[in-house]
Amino acid sequence: MTDRNPPTTVPRTIGRILFALLFIAAGIYHFQETIGFAAMLPDFVPLRKWIIWISGVAEWILAILLFVPPIRKKMGIIISIFLIAVFPANIYSAIMNIPMPGQHYTSPIYLWLRLLVQPLFIWWIMWATSVPKDKR
Secondary structure (H helix, E strand, O other): OEOOEOOOOHHHHHHHHHHHHHHHHHHHHHHHOHHHHHOOOOOOOOOHHHHHHHHHHHHHHHHHHOOOHHHHHHHHHHHHHHHHHHHHHHHHHHHHOOOOOOOOOOOHHHHHHHOOHHHHHHHHHHHHHOOOHHHO
16 A cells, blocks of 8 residues: 555545546536536626636546555545636526526526535545545
8 A cells, every 4th residue: 555556445436437428428418508608607797608618628538547456535625626726607697597508497496406416426426535444
């Protein structure tokens, strides 16, 4: 056991794989529904389409880097920071009743409930990238 290959478990590995697939799909969706994602940003934000495209590419890169063992734990922290950084767009979307990308209408209840998913994603990635207590 070295820092170059920190210990993990099968459930955590499965968790990382599923999270990476989610991030890759989200990155693709940023390119398919650029206008819908850009609408989630206030009008005063410049270069909204570029921000959406860059964040989509960032999701792909972050997903791939989850599988580099020496930086696995750091990637969990970086992805958590990324999720916190994009959270204001979800808040803005809920307040302004902006539909989910690709939809003409999204129930306001769903927009507000979606805010609860972000902390779950943060917990998920921190758990999946951490060293199990029995292997420390």
